[in-house]
Amino acid sequence: MADFKLHPSEALIGQPIEIGAAVLACNQPANILSVAPFKGQGMAVNDVLKAVVKLALPTVGRVRTKKHVRAMWAGQGQWFVVGDIELAVLAQALDTKAAVTDQSDAWVVLTLGGADAREVMSRLCSLDLDALEQGQTARAEFAHMMSCITPTPEGFEIMIMRSFAKTAIHHTREAMGKLAALRAL
Amino acid sequence: MRIHCPHCGERDHREFEYLGSAKLLERPEGGDAAAFHDYVFQRKNPTGENAELWQHVMGCSAWLHVVRNVTTHEIIAVKLARDVKEAAR
Numbered sequence A: 001m002a003d004f005k006l007h008p009s010e011a012l013i014g015q016p017i018e019i020g021a022a023v024l025a026c027n028q029p030a031n032i033l034s035v036a037p038f039k040g041q042g043m044a045v046n047d048v049l050k051a052v053v054k055l056a057l058p059t060v061g062r063v064r065t066k067k068h069v070r071a072m073w074a075g076q077g078q079w080f081v082v083g084d085i086e087l088a089v090l091a092q093a094l095d096t097k098a099a100v101t102d103q104s105d106a107w108v109v110l111t112l113g114g115a116d117a118r119e120v121m122s123r124l125c126s127l128d129l130d131a132l133e134q135g136q137t138a139r140a141e142f143a144h145m146m147s148c149i150t151p152t153p154e155g156f157e158i159m160i161m162r163s164f165a166k167t168a169i170h171h172t173r174e175a176m177g178k179l180a181a182l183r184a185l
Numbered sequence B: 001m002r003i004h005c006p007h008c009g010e011r012d013h014r015e016f017e018y019l020g021s022a023k024l025l026e027r028p029e030g031g032d033a034a035a036f037h038d039y040v041f042q043r044k045n046p047t048g049e050n051a052e053l054w055q056h057v058m059g060c061s062a063w064l065h066v067v068r069n070v071t072t073h074e075i076i077a078v079k080l081a082r083d084v085k086e087a088a089r
């Protein structure tokens, strides 16, 4: 099979962007695989995943981690398996049970940390951040774009489509700058 | 206006896309031209409660069956369109 993988030419964010008390960085995982179970195959998919990555699909709005692999809910009937897991391995294991596609080049994983991460986030995303707990993940609007928002101990992980990444960075940088200016008053 | 997505919880209406009347779920079988004309073109224009299809396009991507009061914008009920379609079978 031809290799359709796009190879990175330059880092999206070379050095973490630190403005005020917030830090924006790119934390791209090795792989992002989309798993969409075929009708009635949810349990069978769970069995396979438990055998291959020691993880079952989390319920709606949840994320689960086992060693270097993470399974996160990514919308109706769709999950992302993220980390050290090869497409060929999962695609073969789930063969007739789920549609498995490589999203590694299609999504970008940004992290927003620092003491003001929440404040910056609230300027970009209408999610109720107080209600978002560790272990949860949400599909939500981020700076007018579709995203996956996952709270982390350091702040938030923002998954955004690759083609929107620069826009997301631009808006986040702007929000960080405005908040820092406000804090300096 | 906020819509309670069965998957994602209550979200701002900017996360959703409006398609139109939930009558779109009732696609007629067979080749009756009159029935299909009715399905494609005829819509009620109620004041008050109306069943509509919305998609949580910025969220979980699910199609939703939303009963909304078009006069007050009150959201009365939200279900997955999939479930409504299944129940009608």
Ligand SMILES: [Zn+2]
Residues within 6 Å of the ligand: B005, B006, B007, B008, B009, B056, B059, B060, B061, B062
């Ligand atoms: Zn939703």
